[in-house]
Amino acid sequence: xxxxxxxxxxxxxxxxxxxxxxxxxxxxxxxxxxxxxxxxxxxxxxxxxxxxxxxxxxxxxxxxxxxxxxxxxxxxxxxxxxxxxxxxxxxxxxxxxxxxxxxxxxxxxxxxxxxxxxxxxxxxxxxxxxxxxxxxxxxxxxxxxxxxxxxxxxxxxxxxxxxxxxxxxxxxxxxxxxxxxxxxxxxxxxxxxxxxxxxxxxxxxxxxxxxxxxxxxxxxxxxxxxxxxxxxxxxxxxxxxxxxxxxxxxxxxxxxxxxxxxxxxxxxxxxxxxxxxxxxxxxxxxxxxxxxxxxxxxxxxxxxxxxxxxxxxxxxxxxxxxxxxxxxxxxxxxxxxxxxxxxxxxxxxxxxxxxxxxxxxxxxxxxxxxxxxxxxxxxxxxxxxx
Numbered sequence: 001x002x003x004x005x006x007x008x009x010x011x012x013x014x015x016x017x018x019x020x021x022x023x024x025x026x027x028x029x030x031x032x033x034x035x036x037x038x039x040x041x042x043x044x045x046x047x048x049x050x051x052x053x054x055x056x057x058x059x060x061x062x063x064x065x066x067x068x069x070x071x072x073x074x075x076x077x078x079x080x081x082x083x084x085x086x087x088x089x090x091x092x093x094x095x096x097x098x099x100x101x102x103x104x105x106x107x108x109x110x111x112x113x114x115x116x117x118x119x120x121x122x123x124x125x126x127x128x129x130x131x132x133x134x135x136x137x138x139x140x141x142x143x144x145x146x147x148x149x150x151x152x153x154x155x156x157x158x159x160x161x162x163x164x165x166x167x168x169x170x171x172x173x174x175x176x177x178x179x180x181x182x183x184x185x186x187x188x189x190x191x192x193x194x195x196x197x198x199x200x201x202x203x204x205x206x207x208x209x210x211x212x213x214x215x216x217x218x219x220x221x222x223x224x225x226x227x228x229x230x231x232x233x234x235x236x237x238x239x240x241x242x243x244x245x246x247x248x249x250x251x252x253x254x255x256x257x258x259x260x261x262x263x264x265x266x267x268x269x270x271x272x273x274x275x276x277x278x279x280x281x282x283x284x285x286x287x288x289x290x291x292x293x294x295x296x297x298x299x300x301x302x303x304x305x306x307x308x309x310x311x312x313x314x315x316x317x318x319x320x321x322x323x324x325x326x327x328x329x330x331x332x333x334x335x336x337x338x339x340x341x342x343x344x345x346x347x348x349x350x351x352x353x354x355x356x357x358x359x360x361x362x363x364x365x366x367x368x369x370x371x372x373x374x375x376x377x378x379x380x381x382x383x384x385x386x
Contacts, residue, residue, distance in 0.1 A: 001312055003178045005152055007145040009129070009170040015138050019170055022133040023163060027107045029056055030069045037073055038104035045074045060134050068114045068160075076105045110165035112173070120161055120172075124154045129172065131163075143172065152176050167244070181315030187272040190319070190374065192367030193262060193307070194326070194359050195276060195300045198344060201258050202359035204367040205265060209258045214251060221247045251299050259306035263314055272317030274370020275304055276326065319377075321369035330354050331364035 011019060033052045037043065040051065049070050056066035080100060083089055089097040119132040123140075127150070130139045145153070156176035164171050192204040200209040224243065228236040266273050278300055311318045327347075329336045335351035342348050347358040354361075 001178055001180050001309070003152070003156075003176045003309070003313075005145065005149045005157075005174045005176055007143040007149065007153070007172050007174065009172060010142040010144055011138070011170070015141055016170070018133045018135040018138060019131070019141075019163070020165065021135065023111075023113060023165055023170075024109045025059075025134050026061065026065055026069055026113045027109050027111050029059055029061060029066075030072055030107045030111075030113075031104075033070055033073045034076070034104040034106065037077060042074075042077045045071060048074065062119070062132055064116060064119050065113075065132065068116070068119075072107075072114065073105070076107075080105065112162040112164040114160040114162050115172075116160045122153065122157070124150060152178065167241070178313065180312055183315050184270060184272070184317055187317050187374070188270045190272045190274045190317075190367050190370035191262065191266050191269075192274045192363040192365065192370060193276075194362040194366055195278065195303065196359060199359050200254070201262065201303065202357075202363050203262060203265070204360075204363040205269075206360075207261060207265065208359070209254075209261075214254050217250055218247055252302065255299060255303040255306050259303060259310050262307055263310040263316055266311070266316045267314045272319065272370065272374060273307060273311055274319050274321055274366050274373070275307065276323035276366060277320040278304075278323060317374065319370050319373045321366055321373055326362045326365045326369070327358060329365050331356075331361045331368070 009019070033048070033056070036052055037048055040048070042048075043051075049067075052070060053066055056069060057063070061069065084097065084101070089100050091097070115131065121130045123129065126140070127144070128140045128142050130137060131141060132138075153174060153176065156178050157174050158177045159175050161175070162173040164173065190204075194202045196202070196211070197215070198211055200211040200214065202208045221243070225240065228240045228243075262273060265271075308318055325336050328338055328340050330340060330347075330349035330352060332354040333349060333352040335349055337350050340347055340349050341358055343358075345358055346355075347361040348355050
């Protein structure tokens with residue numbers, strides 16, 4: 001499986017200026033290539049290279065940098081075409097789709113640019129890299145990362161690495177090919193995981209990750225942004241830029257902690273994990289105005305992705321179940337009634353009188369559905385011998 005490792009570059013002032021100029025130069029040239037591709041109807045990569053490669057070389061790009069700029073443009077148009085075909089930009093004639101189709105793709109000055117092993121070499125013992133730039137080869141550029149990330153880079157790094165600039169800091173995003181653990185073909189059961197906003201995750205094993213702290217953090221960040229935006233001074237704008245993505249980083253850290261706890265428990269007990277398939281939930285539900293911000297900042301998809309890749313690395317089976325009626329069905333007798341859900345936190349069955357926390361009850365329903373999905377997928381389809 002592929003895992004990305006992010007390392008922080010720590011160049012001196014002169015080299016930082018050269019790296020920044022290189023990133024701006026390759027993205028400026030990529031914008032020119034994008035314009036040529038748009039005018040010529042987005043030809044194939046080989047044909048586009050014939051129209052652009054010589055000028056890219058004349059503009060000061062190295063051979064590999066020129067090739068990567070052309071390939072980056074072709075990949076961007078391929079992604080745009082796939083999004084249009086999938087309907088992600090709306091129906092034909094919609095404002096968003098017309099805007100996307102009517103002009104060339106534009107790359108930001110600090111957008112990621114790929115470097116292969118000819119443009120970038122790693123020295124793991126000294127924690128330095130040698131990287132191509134428009135000002136020549138930059139050697140002994142220091143980088144910083146954790147001991148685990150360094151070990152993964154040393155043992156598993158494959159292919160290209162992307163250089164990006166974020167808030168004036170340069171990072172390298174390297175792809176590592178990590179071997180998958182053997183899948184547990186006979187789990188002893190499944191851990192049902194109920195995802196929510198009040199409680200981020202509730203499992204059928206009794207673990208509950210309360211969302212109180214994260215929701216409080218989000219509310220505080222929202223109020224701070226409002227105050228700084230209302231102030232509108234230069235220092236307020238500087239503080240806004242400094243605080244950008246702080247909420248997202250905090251939420252990602254919380255999701256990493258929760259996913260690691262769930263996967264570790266499943267691995268230790270020999271069980272699988274069952275998650276609800278919540279795709280499209282934001283389009284299906286109708287909410288009051290004060291409920292919209294919490295729903296749209298709910299990072300259930302990110303938590304699900306973290307659980308998925310950690311489970312894959314640990315060899316833990318993962319299944320997705322239909323979320324229908326998991327909060328209205330009694331986990332003891334199976335009775336389904338909307339009135340069983342008394343309020344957000346309380347479940348009381350109208351048929352058998354079972355009383356429990358609503359999220360705990362839902363996690364047990366997901367647990368059972370996960371076992372059914374796994375059994376249905378594993379059962380033999382070979383006709384019986386007459």
